[in-house]
Amino acid sequence: MQKKLSSIVSLMLVFALLAGSFSTSAFAKNSVDKTLKFGSDGKFTILQIADIQDRSALKFLTRQYLTDVVKRVQPDLIVLTGDNIFGKACKANTHTLEKLKVRSAIEDFMKIFEKAGIPTAMVFGNHDAECTVTKEEQMAIYNTYSCSLGVDEGNEIDGCGNYNLPILSSDGKKTAYNLWMLDSNMYEYDEEGNKLGYGRVMPNQLKWYVGKSNELKAANGGKAVPSMIFQHIVVPEIYDAFLQVPKGTPEAVEYRGNYYVLDPENTVPGSALHEYPGPSFVNGGEFDCVKAQGDVVAMFFGHDHANSYSVKYRGVDLVCTPGVGFNSYGDSCRGARVIELDENDLSTYKTHVETFLSYYENEPDIMLRYKTFDNLDVPKDERTKSTVLYICLFPLISIYRLAKNIFTK
Numbered sequence: 001m002q003k004k005l006s007s008i009v010s011l012m013l014v015f016a017l018l019a020g021s022f023s024t025s026a027f028a029k030n031s032v033d034k035t036l037k038f039g040s041d042g043k044f045t046i047l048q049i050a051d052i053q054d055r056s057a058l059k060f061l062t063r064q065y066l067t068d069v070v071k072r073v074q075p076d077l078i079v080l081t082g083d084n085i086f087g088k089a090c091k092a093n094t095h096t097l098e099k100l101k102v103r104s105a106i107e108d109f110m111k112i113f114e115k116a117g118i119p120t121a122m123v124f125g126n127h128d129a130e131c132t133v134t135k136e137e138q139m140a141i142y143n144t145y146s147c148s149l150g151v152d153e154g155n156e157i158d159g160c161g162n163y164n165l166p167i168l169s170s171d172g173k174k175t176a177y178n179l180w181m182l183d184s185n186m187y188e189y190d191e192e193g194n195k196l197g198y199g200r201v202m203p204n205q206l207k208w209y210v211g212k213s214n215e216l217k218a219a220n221g222g223k224a225v226p227s228m229i230f231q232h233i234v235v236p237e238i239y240d241a242f243l244q245v246p247k248g249t250p251e252a253v254e255y256r257g258n259y260y261v262l263d264p265e266n267t268v269p270g271s272a273l274h275e276y277p278g279p280s281f282v283n284g285g286e287f288d289c290v291k292a293q294g295d296v297v298a299m300f301f302g303h304d305h306a307n308s309y310s311v312k313y314r315g316v317d318l319v320c321t322p323g324v325g326f327n328s329y330g331d332s333c334r335g336a337r338v339i340e341l342d343e344n345d346l347s348t349y350k351t352h353v354e355t356f357l358s359y360y361e362n363e364p365d366i367m368l369r370y371k372t373f374d375n376l377d378v379p380k381d382e383r384t385k386s387t388v389l390y391i392c393l394f395p396l397i398s399i400y401r402l403a404k405n406i407f408t409k
Contacts, residue, residue, distance in 0.1 A: 051303070061356070087102075122181070260276075
């Protein structure tokens with residue numbers, strides 16, 4: 001009987017996900033202008049979103065925040081920097097069902113960006129493909145949306161989703177800026193197949209980057225095109241950029257037996273280091289390669305959900321953007337990063353994080369939901385009190401939300 005019920009539930013899930021996939025196809029017919037170009041005011045705004053990582057459907061607060069941040073920031077480009085979905089949560093007893101769950105997970109946020117008409121680029125993290133649905137299959141799903149800028153470059157180099165996105169000058173006559181999307185891969189293994197640690201950008205990916213960078217340089221009169229890199233896993237040099245301190249130092253994080261804090265000499269004010277960064281297990285020379293090439297102004301990462309820092313190391317900014325999803329851990333940093341470029345001074349940029357709490361700290365219904373259901377970091381006793389209060393106030397909360405939606409349209 002239990003087996004029969006399980007089969008019925010699986011069948012119902014298939015029908016539900018199929019309905020979602022059909023709606024995806026219909027939805028993807030919307031047209032989005034994917035030309036990246038500085039505006040007439042010389043500005044270009046990027047919204048970096050890291051570690052959505054919800055299950056096959058977004059949690060309420062994740063969806064609410066993503067919708068609101070896109071609406072408020074009105075970026076020219078959205079960049080997803082990996083762990084966009086949680087592959088393990090999409091596991092099922094058949095590949096077909098897994099693929100439907102993956103499609104549903106991707107649809108839940110891509111339809112927000114599609115509806116907003118914002119071009120969207122993405123790279124993969126270490127969790128996206130932790131199921132039988134490959135990165136290549138996932139990239140094909142992303143590219144059913146007219147807002148997607150993702151590229152499956154084929155089998156010539158490691159990973160999936162290594163590509164560059166030129167940003168045209170405001171007059172459209174030349175490439176004024178360039179964005180690199182790199183797959184930092186998943187994990188490093190030894191010869192026996194034992195997992196050693198997180199992955200890295202591989203030598204053939206770096207060779208591709210250097211070649212393409214040189215092409216852009218040649219087309220730019222021999223001058224390097226200022227660029228940024230977006231990838232999931234941070235480079236090992238991040239610890240060289242920190243200040244090593246004795247054990248017991250307040251707010252220090254521990255990594256491989258050593259203790260670190262942000263160095264005030266090279267750190268942008270407002271940065272936060274709330275957990276130890278998890279770089280690639282092997283230093284594959286990516287940072288040295290980038291530094292030698294001389295085109296990259298900054299490298300942007302996700303992966304470490306509770307970190308929100310920008311540190312300068314050997315002339316290149318290393319920037320971590322906190323996680324945004326509520327299925328996994330996070331803290332007061334949770335949010336998305338805004339990056340503002342100015343065509344009149346491409347040697348620098350402005351950036352800040354639009355935090356979840358700054359959006360909703362004065363909205364009682366959202367904050368009560370935050371403390372009740374969607375925040376893994378609220379203390380248990382506070383969560384219990386909030387749950388009781390939420391149940392008691394649910395009718396009033398529903399009326400309040402309905403009225404707010406009506407009068408704010």
